Amino acid sequence: MGTVNILLVEDDEVDVKAVKRAFRDLKIANPIVGAVDGVEALEILRGENGKEKLAAPYLIMLDLNMPRMGGFEFLSEIRKDPELQRSIVFVMTTSAAEEDRVKAYDMNVSGYVLKHSPGHSFMEAISMLEHFWRVVEFPG
Amino acid sequence: MTEICQTRLSGISISDTGVSSGESAAGRSLAAPVLRYLWALAIFAVAIAIRFLVLPVEAGLAFLTFYPATAIAALLCGTWPGMLVVALGAVIGPYVFMAPFWSFKFPLDQIFSAATFTLSGMVVCFIAHRMRHRTTEVSLLNAKLEAAVERLRQREAELATSNGELEQFAYVASHDLRAPLRGIRNLAGWIKDDVTGKVDDEAMENLDLLQRRAERLDLLLEGLLEYSRIGRMDGGVEPVDIRRVVSDIADYISPPPGFSLECRGDMPELATHRAALEQVLRNLISNAVKHHDRPDGRVAVSCHDCGDSLEFSVTDDGPGIPPEYHESIFKMFQTLKSRDQVEGSGMGLAIVKKAVERHGGTIRVESDPTRRGTAFVFTWGKGV
Numbered sequence: 342m343g344t345v346n347i348l349l350v351e352d353d354e355v356d357v358k359a360v361k362r363a364f365r366d367l368k369i370a371n372p373i374v375g376a377v378d379g380v381e382a383l384e385i386l387r388g389e390n391g392k393e394k395l396a397a398p399y400l401i402m403l404d405l406n407m408p409r410m411g412g413f414e415f416l417s418e419i420r421k422d423p424e425l426q427r428s429i430v431f432v433m434t435t436s437a438a439e440e441d442r443v444k445a446y447d448m449n450v451s452g453y454v455l456k457h458s459p460g461h462s463f464m465e466a467i468s469m470l471e472h473f474w475r476v477v478e479f480p481g
Numbered sequence: 482m483t484e485i486c487q488t489r490l491s492g493i494s495i496s497d498t499g500v501s502s503g504e505s506a507a508g509r510s511l512a513a514p515v516l517r518y519l520w521a522l523a524i525f526a527v528a529i530a531i532r533f534l535v536l537p538v539e540a541g542l543a544f545l546t547f548y549p550a551t552a553i554a555a556l557l558c559g560t561w562p563g564m565l566v567v568a569l570g571a572v573i574g575p576y577v578f579m580a581p582f583w584s585f586k587f588p589l590d591q592i593f594s595a596a597t598f599t600l601s602g603m604v605v606c607f608i609a610h611r612m613r614h615r616t617t618e619v620s621l622l623n624a625k626l627e628a629a630v631e632r633l634r635q636r637e638a639e640l641a642t643s644n645g646e647l648e649q650f651a652y653v654a655s656h657d658l659r660a661p662l663r664g665i666r667n668l669a670g671w672i673k674d675d676v677t678g679k680v681d682d683e684a685m686e687n688l689d690l691l692q693r694r695a696e697r698l699d700l701l702l703e704g705l706l707e708y709s710r711i712g713r714m715d716g717g718v719e720p721v722d723i724r725r726v727v728s729d730i731a732d733y734i735s736p737p738p739g740f741s742l743e744c745r746g747d748m749p750e751l752a753t754h755r756a757a758l759e760q761v762l763r764n765l766i767s768n769a770v771k772h773h774d775r776p777d778g779r780v781a782v783s784c785h786d787c788g789d790s791l792e793f794s795v796t797d798d799g800p801g802i803p804p805e806y807h808e809s810i811f812k813m814f815q816t817l818k819s820r821d822q823v824e825g826s827g828m829g830l831a832i833v834k835k836a837v838e839r840h841g842g843t844i845r846v847e848s849d850p851t852r853r854g855t856a857f858v859f860t861w862g863k864g865v
Binding site for chain 2 (some may be wrong): 435
């Protein structure tokens with residue numbers, strides 16, 4: 342299996358920085374491709390609108406509240422698309438709401454992670470993701 | 482008075498016929514007085530006809546049907562149409578129905594009877610006038626009352642809307658303002674990490690303060706969010722074991738080792754919104770622990786049944802609260818100590834008060850300035 346590419350779908354610049362800093366501090370070298378919302382993320386996954394198509398294997402880190410196309414809309418788009426439906430998605434959000442969590446798992450996300458939780462630090466969350474892609478076999 | 486009667490009459494006739502254009506309304510109000518006199522004449526004609534039908538001309542009782550005619554005309558058409566009936570009756574009665582019949586010779590007894598009828602007819606008209614007056618006044622008052630009720634209803638609806646908007650605002654403000662604030666906290670932390678050892682102590686101290694103030698703002702917004710959520714996230718009514726709630730709270734706030742927290746006396750059974758009651762008790766107990774000046778403080782929760790409601794007391798043996806602050810402590814963002822001394826949002830008691838009042842209760846503080854200790858006593862409705 343080749344290097345796992347990370348597609349970070351996040352509109353908040355500081356949160357993007359937080360992920361990049363955590364990667365740097367944990368010495369994770371996997372390439373991060375950024376998208377500011379669902380629309381741009383779809384363009385990158387499909388190689389549309391002048392974007393270079395993201396090579397497999399990849400893992401998507403998805404925010405929920407974003408302009409134009411939010412996380413749930415993005416999820417329902419990729420689950421309908423035969424080429425993208427097996428994508429591995431982790432939701433990274435500030436929303437602790439029960440209904441969001443249930444809705445996300447209904448759309449077959451691999452995990453629902455709170456950006457700020459009293460139970461763990463952000464670094465722990467990122468390090469869990471690194472273990473995940475090192476250990477877990479990705480779809481072809 | 483007559484003006485009011487007329488407007489009312491014309492008003493009624495307009496609404497009855499559904500005419501609403503200004504021109505027809507003007508025509509109506511001119512025709513209305515004439516019509517009313519014509520109606521009085523018709524009523525009088527009917528009275529004469531009935532008199533002829535009921536009794537022979539020679540039978541006497543000349544004014545028999547004229548009294549009711551006067552009353553009806555005065556009530557339905559107005560005072561002056563009523564007087565018209567009286568005048569006509571005073572002439573036609575003696576002329577037709579009193580000996581000599583069908584004659585304009587009026588002997589003294591006829592003049593006397595006519596005068597009696599005229600006087601009593603006028604009294605009837607006067608009474609009818611008063612009655613109409615009353616009716617008009619009552620209906621005017623009624624209309625005013627209805628308008629006032631309608632205004633009140635409108636105000637109530639407006640108040641409900643603006644209350645809802647305010648809650649929505651507090652929710653959105655506290656929720657959405659926290660997102661950039663988290664960014665600020667992150668950035669301050671990263672700068673601190675990156676410059677440690679490279680800048681002087683003063684700069685490090687300022688960075689520390691920046692981070693702590695950002696955390697405090699987050700705490701304030703969290704308090705505001707919690708306040709705005711009261712009543713929205715109540716969940717269902719369920720049986721609540723108060724001892725269990727108190728021991729859960731003790732686990733959650735984990736007071737210093739020397740501290741004692743106990744339930745005193747019997748704890749009645751209660752079915753209510755568990756989360757709301759827990760929120761109230763948690764805030765009161767954690768206040769008692771946080772503001773205590775000794776590590777070996779004692780906090781006691783007791784409860785007694787008052788029929789419709791339960792009365793809870795949360796009592797501590799801390800420093801007490803001076804009487805001049807007994808009211809202001811329940812206001813939003815009020816603290817008795819600087820936030821640098823005791824970190825807190827100042828929302829705790831405002832949240833407690835709102836939650837207690839939503840459950841039909843009241844809250845008061847008892848703290849004797851000559852002794853130590855504070856008791857927060859609140860009632861909690863059993864119906865909710």
